[in-house]
Amino acid sequence: MDDTVVFAEPAEKAVIGALIPSEVTVGQIVRGRILECAPDLALDEAARRMSLARVSSILVVEDDVPVGIWTERDALAIDFDHPDSFSRPIGEVMSAPVRTVTRDLGLQALAIRFRDEHMRHYLVVDEHGRRCGIVTQTDVVLNQGIEHYLKLRKLDSIIKGSLQPLPESARLGEAVGQMRSVGRDAVVVAYDDGEYGILTERDLTRLVAERAGNRAVGALASRPLLTVSEDASLYHVRCMLTDRGVRHVGVLRRDGSLADLVSFADILSGMELAYVHELQHALRERDQALNASQRNLHLAEKVIENSLEGIMITDDKARIISVNPAFTRLTGFRPEEVIGRNPSLLNSGRQGPGFYKDMWVQLSADGQWQGEIWNRRKSGELFPELLTITAIKDRDGTLTNYAAVFSDISQLKENEAHIRHLAYFDPLTGLPNRRLLEDRLQVALAHAHRNRKRAGVLFIDLDRFKRINDSLGHEVGDKLLTEVARRLCACLREDDTVARMGGDEFIVVLSDLTDPDDAAHTATRIIESLRRPVQVDAHELTVTTSIGISIYPDDSRESVELIKNADTAMYRAKDEGRNAFQLYQPAMNARSLEHLALESALHRALARDELRLHFQPLVDIGTQRTVAAEALLRWQHPELGLLPPADFIPLAEESGLIVPIGEWVLHAACQQHARWRAAGHGEMRMLVNISARQFRHDGFTAMVARVIADTGMPAAQLTLELTETMLMEGSEHTIGILHKLRALGVRLALDDFGTGYSSLAYLKRFPIDELKIDRLFIRDIDRNAGDAAIAEAMIKLAHSLGLRVVAEGVETAAQLDILAGHGCDIAQGFHFSQPVDAAQFTLPA
Ligand code: C2E
Ligand code: CA
Ligand code: CA
Numbered sequence: 140m141d142d143t144v145v146f147a148e149p150a151e152k153a154v155i156g157a158l159i160p161s162e163v164t165v166g167q168i169v170r171g172r173i174l175e176c177a178p179d180l181a182l183d184e185a186a187r188r189m190s191l192a193r194v195s196s197i198l199v200v201e202d203d204v205p206v207g208i209w210t211e212r213d214a215l216a217i218d219f220d221h222p223d224s225f226s227r228p229i230g231e232v233m234s235a236p237v238r239t240v241t242r243d244l245g246l247q248a249l250a251i252r253f254r255d256e257h258m259r260h261y262l263v264v265d266e267h268g269r270r271c272g273i274v275t276q277t278d279v280v281l282n283q284g285i286e287h288y289l290k291l292r293k294l295d296s297i298i299k300g301s302l303q304p305l306p307e308s309a310r311l312g313e314a315v316g317q318m319r320s321v322g323r324d325a326v327v328v329a330y331d332d333g334e335y336g337i338l339t340e341r342d343l344t345r346l347v348a349e350r351a352g353n354r355a356v357g358a359l360a361s362r363p364l365l366t367v368s369e370d371a372s373l374y375h376v377r378c379m380l381t382d383r384g385v386r387h388v389g390v391l392r393r394d395g396s397l398a399d400l401v402s403f404a405d406i407l408s409g410m411e412l413a414y415v416h417e418l419q420h421a422l423r424e425r426d427q428a429l430n431a432s433q434r435n436l437h438l439a440e441k442v443i444e445n446s447l448e449g450i451m452i453t454d455d456k457a458r459i460i461s462v463n464p465a466f467t468r469l470t471g472f473r474p475e476e477v478i479g480r481n482p483s484l485l486n487s488g489r490q491g492p493g494f495y496k497d498m499w500v501q502l503s504a505d506g507q508w509q510g511e512i513w514n515r516r517k518s519g520e521l522f523p524e525l526l527t528i529t530a531i532k533d534r535d536g537t538l539t540n541y542a543a544v545f546s547d548i549s550q551l552k553e554n555e556a557h558i559r560h561l562a563y564f565d566p567l568t569g570l571p572n573r574r575l576l577e578d579r580l581q582v583a584l585a586h587a588h589r590n591r592k593r594a595g596v597l598f599i600d601l602d603r604f605k606r607i608n609d610s611l612g613h614e615v616g617d618k619l620l621t622e623v624a625r626r627l628c629a630c631l632r633e634d635d636t637v638a639r640m641g642g643d644e645f646i647v648v649l650s651d652l653t654d655p656d657d658a659a660h661t662a663t664r665i666i667e668s669l670r671r672p673v674q675v676d677a678h679e680l681t682v683t684t685s686i687g688i689s690i691y692p693d694d695s696r697e698s699v700e701l702i703k704n705a706d707t708a709m710y711r712a713k714d715e716g717r718n719a720f721q722l723y724q725p726a727m728n729a730r731s732l733e734h735l736a737l738e739s740a741l742h743r744a745l746a747r748d749e750l751r752l753h754f755q756p757l758v759d760i761g762t763q764r765t766v767a768a769e770a771l772l773r774w775q776h777p778e779l780g781l782l783p784p785a786d787f788i789p790l791a792e793e794s795g796l797i798v799p800i801g802e803w804v805l806h807a808a809c810q811q812h813a814r815w816r817a818a819g820h821g822e823m824r825m826l827v828n829i830s831a832r833q834f835r836h837d838g839f840t841a842m843v844a845r846v847i848a849d850t851g852m853p854a855a856q857l858t859l860e861l862t863e864t865m866l867m868e869g870s871e872h873t874i875g876i877l878h879k880l881r882a883l884g885v886r887l888a889l890d891d892f893g894t895g896y897s898s899l900a901y902l903k904r905f906p907i908d909e910l911k912i913d914r915l916f917i918r919d920i921d922r923n924a925g926d927a928a929i930a931e932a933m934i935k936l937a938h939s940l941g942l943r944v945v946a947e948g949v950e951t952a953a954q955l956d957i958l959a960g961h962g963c964d965i966a967q968g969f970h971f972s973q974p975v976d977a978a979q980f981t982l983p984a
Contacts, residue, residue, distance in 0.1 A: 184348070195210055196208055311359060502530055596704075670718070687712055791830075798833055946968075
């Protein structure tokens with residue numbers, strides 16, 4: 140893509156820029172004067188010229204061609220014991236050949252050559268090959284601007300500690316020998332009076348010039364030796380050496396003794412090391428950065444190419460220079476149709492000039508703009524997009540490009556509308572739901588209040604709708620509800636609201652009522668309308684309706700209260716024989732309103748699908764495996780939350796509701812077992828609690844048989860939990876039922892054992908498989924020897940009757956240990972798990 144440079148340039152420039160702020164060339168640092176001589180010049184004469192000129196090298200030239208170079212360092216090779224060596228021609232002792240570099244060579248490149256070619260001097264020539272100077276490694280290092288390095292380092296860091304001062308009587312040859320062997324360019328002379336002096340390579344050059352013989356160093360050395368404390372920084376030492384025009388300094392320890400001699404060269408070599416190190420590091424970094432930026436480039440290209448969002452890059456004049464495939468997909472424009480043009484070709488005309496002006500103002504102030512905007516596709520179709528425009532600047536801050544990234548949000552907008560609809564409307568009938576109804580009711584009440592009128596709330600419930608749903612299926616039920624909704628609407632005025640509350644319950648809000656009788660008339664109309672048969676597929680269905688009515692402000696001024704009262708009245712209508720309406724009467728409250736409300740709510744808990752099953756594992760004490768699950772009922776009450784069975788099962792028993800509820804439980808438990816079977820846990824048994832009233836109900840065994848057949852439950856995996864009380868009631872009849880159940884293949888357990896008659900003798904009469912010791916007897920077995928003895932006796936007796944024993948309510952490991960010791964088969968309780976919903980139930984591994 141041709142716009143990649145937009146992303147690439149700044150990165151690459153920055154990397155290289157940091158390395159070479161502005162490249163210095165050799166020409167800029169080279170010292171102008173070159174000392175030259177012919178190859179036949181005597182060494183002592185050459186040395187004399189160098190000393191005079193204060194330079195460290197002399198170029199040997201023959202026929203205007205450099206053939207070699209002689210430096211101070213080379214003086215070390217001279218044998219001072221043989222003065223004739225001073226007369227040798229320089230051509231015999233010089234280093235050759237002479238390497239050259241050109242003036243325009245960058246210092247970076249020169250530094251690399253010094254390093255790679257191990258040279259100390261280069262001859263610098265201009266573009267015509269003319270000699271313009273000598274450049275040394277020192278020159279390079281001193282021009283690298285790494286003073287900070289010197290400031291950071293202390294002198295003591297370069298002390299070598301191998302100083303061997305020579306006595307003043309030592310001979311010059313000895314001094315030269317030491318310089319050579321130790322590789323130093325100076326020696327320290329210790330005078331007999333305790334002072335120090337110094338003799339350097341440069342002095343040797345002078346002595347060559349003077350043709351000095353092998354004399355005592357005491358007479359040749361310079362004294363006293365310049366000194367500095369070992370705590371000084373290298374930077375301080377360098378400044379001192381440059382200021383004084385010397386090249387060596389003695390380093391004094393804190394106790395005043397001489398520690399070492401440090402030379403300019405020592406400092407330089409430290410710097411050189413640091414410099415080379417830095418250079419290599421910088422080069423490595425540059426390579427890495429280049430690689431990375433290339434990788435990033437490639438990545439950026441791929442991202443842009445494959446982005447689901449449309450991307451458009453323009454130049455600084457907002458002319459399009461590139462677009463990605465998603466741009467084409469979203470707008471319909473191909474790259475060649477838009478490149479070079481202004482993005483305004485996408486304008487929908489929906490936003491005015493002010494909009495774009497604001498956009499540009501923000502873009503130039505913040506460098507970015509984001510918002511929703513309508514654009515036009517090539518087809519002419521308008522679409523909303525979420526657009527981000529970014530101004531791209533180069534390193535100097537000059538605007539170079541704009542990048543626009545956008546996504547089509549029409550789908551999103553549609554979804555929003557859809558969600559809004561879902562939130563306030565019932566998807567099946569399209570009627571307002573509970574939420575919208577509450578809103579509308581508030582409005583109607585406010586309106587009635589202002590106009591001193593009444594409002595009516597009708598609570599409508601279809602009679603026996605659940606039967607239709609269950610026998611003919613949900614699809615038929617849904618179609619019936621849709622038709623009911625249609626008829627309800629037809630019975631009402633435009634200002635009235637009808638809402639579906641869920642299941643087969645509807646609420647109508649009548650606004651602007653003058654007379655409560657009007658509400659009654661509407662209710663009658665509704666009952667008449669719904670009474671007419673409904674044709675759904677091949678079925679002709681007849682439903683009847685019960686309606687409860689409450690009136691504002693007569694029955695209440697509160698919307699919640701009005702609905703509750705209408706609900707109560709509706710239940711009264713059902714009680715009175717269905718297919719009728721009832722006006723709310725405060726007297727209805729006389730019969731414990733709370734009880735009634737709970738009962739009526741429980742009535743509908745089934746239809747509203749508010750019942751839940753939790754499961755608690757039963758664990759085999761020997762193998763530690765979960766071998767069964769007990770289904771325990773919960774009621775997810777819309778206002779009161781999750782209710783435990785103790786809160787409603789007594790009421791359900793009292794009202795007879797336990798019969799349908801019990802059937803639901805058995806059905807749901809068997810369905811869950813089917814899911815576990817499908818997941819490979821078929822060997823796990825399911826235990827279901829049966830209440831006394833349910834057990835006595837005619838058709839109980841038929842119901843069990845039906846559920847087993849409907850759900851495909853393997854009967855042997857189903858255990859029904861009965862209580863002692865239940866068994867004691869019915870004698871022969873009871874035993875008959877138990878045998879019928881056994882004939883189905885179902886197992887039976889005696890629940891809460893120990894709380895009833897506690898007579899093991901009668902157990903022989905019943906075909907029971909399992910005995911569950913009530914948790915009352917387990918609770919204290921680890922603290923009370925008496926309880927432990929009772930539990931032990933129960934287990935022994937049960938085993939002697941051939942019954943398996945389950946201990947309920949095991950909460951601690953100590954309790955479990957005692958039960959295990961007594962041979963109890965199975966344990967259940969919080970020690971293993973609380974009852975949990977199927978999703979959280981831990982299945983055996
Ligand atoms: P249950 O049959 O004796 O069930 C065991 C009860 O003991 C459960 O209470 C359970 O949560 C609780 N439990 C389990 N382990 C421990 C423990 O270690 N410590 C203590 N303190 N409690 C433990 P939940 O679920 O509240 O049930 C209470 C009763 O409601 C049940 O007693 C049962 O009689 C009845 N019930 C539950 N579900 C049904 C049902 O579907 N139908 C009928 N008819 N009755 C049910
Ligand atoms: Ca139970
Ligand atoms: Ca129990």
